[in-house]
Amino acid sequence: GKIPVSGAKNSALKLQAASLLCEEPLVLTSMPNLADTRFMADLLKSLGVEVEWPKGEALCRMHAANISSTIAPYDLVRKMRATFNVLGPLLARVGHATVSLPGGCAIGARPVDLHLKAFEAMGADIVIEEGYVKAAALRGLKGAHIVFPFVSVGATEHAMLAAVLAHGETILENAACEPEIGDLAICLNACGARISGYGTPTIRIEGVAKLTGTRHDVIADRIEAGTFCIAAAATGGNVLVEGARAEDLGALIDCLQQAGVTVETETKGLRIKRDPTKRLKPVDVQTQPHPGFPTDLQAQFMALMCIADGTSTIRENIFENRFMHAPELSRLGANITV
Incomplete structure (x- = not known):
């Protein structure tokens, strides 16, 4: 869709x-x-x-x-x-x-x-x-x-x-x-x-x-766009994220591709595809100021890595106290050590 x-x-x-x-x-x-x-x-x-x-x-x-x-x-x-x-x-x-x-x-x-x-x-x-x-x-x-x-x-x-x-x-x-x-x-x-x-x-x-x-x-919201991209990757869907701009999401796109997700640039936005029969690969991420990986997408990417086949390391460098989602993911069955 x-x-x-x-x-x-x-x-x-x-x-x-x-x-x-x-x-x-x-x-x-x-x-x-x-x-x-x-x-x-x-x-x-x-x-x-x-x-x-x-x-x-x-x-x-x-x-x-x-x-x-x-x-x-x-x-x-x-x-x-x-x-x-x-x-x-x-x-x-x-x-x-x-x-x-x-x-x-x-x-x-x-x-x-x-x-x-x-x-x-x-x-x-x-x-x-x-x-x-x-x-x-x-x-x-x-x-x-x-x-x-x-x-x-x-x-x-x-x-x-x-x-x-x-x-x-x-x-x-x-x-x-x-x-x-x-x-x-x-x-x-x-x-x-x-x-x-x-x-x-x-x-x-x-x-x-x-x-x-x-x-x-007003410029398209890259955090909202990135969240939709991660959601499509998590569900193994085929989604066109209309208005998403590759130049604003370079670090996320690199990480998604390393995880085994297909990201294609189209005239209206970014198309995200993943074969749901194949497990995601683990990716290590560090949050950084732009053009690095955005801190505002760190929680979403952590959720995605919970279903990857292997261990990922996520380091938060921008804000302290930004792993409050980790215990909630653990309650859902994730294996996370902070």
Whole structure:
């Protein structure tokens, strides 16, 4: 059969935050209709963004002609980490913002200090008081040379969102290379930003005075696509995963092929085939930043390896506390040692 892939949540949330930078409407298509993206839309409304997104629709129109508030309160930000990403756009567009620090996360510590250090490098004054980040750059942000001490998708995206309206050039080194960062850069460039080097560890952003709007199709969700690919491999099916892109899933495709799964690129997506009469082969996997094996597909691949003929070793290098699924698989009869 065939199954379509939704737009990527991790990209859509940052694209929604980008609407705060645009003086004209930003229209997103292939929007994933999820609790998180709906929640981000509600936060944007509280900041003065006009949001038109009918229930069940995949087209969302956002217009931030006038930003009426620069405060993102704790009750909103604590429910979802990604809402913290309104800080950079508000700081860049208005010159000040007060945003609650995000709440805890079920998959380990994910501090935002890299985000704040990037803004300070661009000339922002930052104070943390009673769980709130108070940031100001009343004369505007300035371009900066920022070297991240380790690869961070969130910090890379957030620094990009702030730098597009900064005075002068910003260089981000040791930047993350995930496809969602490229999606954000392509959308911002369509609005008038000047970003180059995305998809590589060095991103250059030449600041502009203002951004207009655009219409942008949200990139397909590679984690959802990868999950469907693994499901088809597990069941021994023949499935076309519509919208899946081989260039976004290289590490997974390599592992599936090593396990004995056939992966074919077609015009509409990826076809996954496996002979159900033959056992899968074991594959060792280590999670790594893109283009390595994605941490968000580690649990699914572990489940697949439970039915392989032999022993696999899976090492998690991105997040601590990310083997919580292992005991549940063991309850189903899997032989797993952590």
